[in-house]
Amino acid sequence: MAPRAPMTTQTEPFLRARVRDAVAAALASAIESGALPAPEGELPRVEIEHPANPGHGDFASNIALKLARPLRRSPLVIARAVAGALPTGEAALIRSADVAPPGFLNLRLTDHALAAEIRRALEAPDAWGHVPPVNPRHVNVEFVSANPTGPLTIGNARGAFVGDLLSRVLEAGGQRVTREYYFNDAGGQITNLGASVVALVRGEPIPDDGYHGAYVHELADVLPDDLRVAASGAAPDALEPLADRVGRWAAARVRDGIEASLARLGVRFDVWKSEASLHEEGWVERAVERLRERGHVYVEDGATWFRSTAFGDDKDRVVYRSDGRPTYFAADIGYVAEKFSRGFDHLIYIWGADHHGTVARVRNAAEAMGFRKEHVQVLLYSWVRFVRDGVEVSMSKRAGEFVTLDELLAEVGVDAARWFFASRAHTSAIDFDIELAKKQSNENPVYYVQYAHARIASIVRRAAESSLAPDADVSSILSGAPEAALAREIVRFPEVVEDAVLAEETQGVTAYATELATQFHAFYRDARVIDASDPARSARRLGLARAAQVTLANALALLGISAPESM
């Protein structure tokens, strides 16, 4: 079935990576057309991919190799039969289908099909690259969740980037996302922070187990008068409750600073949830009661335990200590129930790999409460080893030895930092050499991609000066090699987005953006856009350049990176 030039409007719902889908569908119907004998058992799924070697066409399929066994025929025979049953030609989607040993099917698209996609990018730029929600969900993504005992450090950075990038990818896939930050502003560490501030106000040394960073002094300097007076004059036996009060004040202030740091990073949260509120609103108590009703709780050694082993964990877990106080895990359980009560279909936690030991118990507790385990997903990111001049930067928030997120951003820039994390799998442990990053920030691939965008913007501006408007129908220039190569790269974009959504990863997007920029630079070198001697061709090349610009901008936007008009 030949695709017609789509009647695209801004309001039309997003379509899938339609070229790839259409090619797969054409293959499937060719297989089922009767050209082949009936298979024994189920047909293998039709798989297509872009071959590494462009000489092998736009798409390649291994379907004949997969069918060889169930059909008991040679792969080459099957491939020839499928190729013969495939509608091909200049008016169709597929121009040619070739068979290559040991049984690959190499497919080439028509210019007509490519041009139709370029037109879509130009006529609905905002929709270009979005994929339709196959299974629309309302997803809660909880990340960072560092307690407000000090500024965010570069140690917190990866979680912030990973969580935000994942959220953006899910949104690109048509899902509703709530970004959530969970924090404890009432625990022992908060009192500890308060005690450190109080000590400074009183001119006493900060306790050894207190907080020693420079920000503690800044907090002491801006302590409100009422708390300052209370701190200076407090009797020794009144210091504990005072430290608690001052701690709460300090935590609120630190939290504001964290929010501001995250905003500089381009990350905004929809919900800030305090652990204390879960207890105050009875979520923890009710969740444990719910487990008890279902028979998953018992008392031993004076403590209350959740029978996590019944769900595959390697040991049971305490929810109420023998002194009756709830554990941190108990709050986690209450939080799961609280999140689902807000109507989320799916919960995602972004945790550092050092938390992997807690994954099983939280998911088990969710299941034990009657929620679906697969709706509670934990994404663990590996640790970043921060290095300065080859030496690992050791960090301790309490000792005051750390590099803040703000300092990192000041040194390497938000766009470069985002690119760095977006281009690496969250599961791989990575080294981040700060000095190297600074030195190489000008050589960062992110600028290469941004430069391509700015270069096109410049061409578009010049074209406008000479009243040259882009032509959305580029089919007639695709016989040119530079144009065809660029068009093929652009048309791949929806597939890249779809793959990113399915894999919940962004490395493919950064790799693609780099390749697209490379293709554009090659096109720029070999095919002059603005050429007074051939206005019609100029308009079409301008259309192609515009489509590349739209695609670069959308790819960067997916990563939260700016697409500058000039640099």
Add this chain to the structure above:
RNA sequence: GCGCCCGUAGCUCAGUGGAUAGAGCGUCAGGUUGCGGACCUGAAGGCCGUGAGUUCGAGUCUCGCCGGGCGCGCCA
């Protein structure tokens, strides 16, 4: 000891079971009488930690081993 993650070019890292394993940086050699040289062209550089297995086909899947990281609390 048990569990999870990782091991790919000098460095930092990509690589949905497919055809000749890639990118950036670094190194070396080149390129501009026209739209932005933050660009382009080329070269060198790999027993994909290791040994078996599955498969028509393994960097990718399975198992063992070696090396590295993390976790195994009535801590948070």
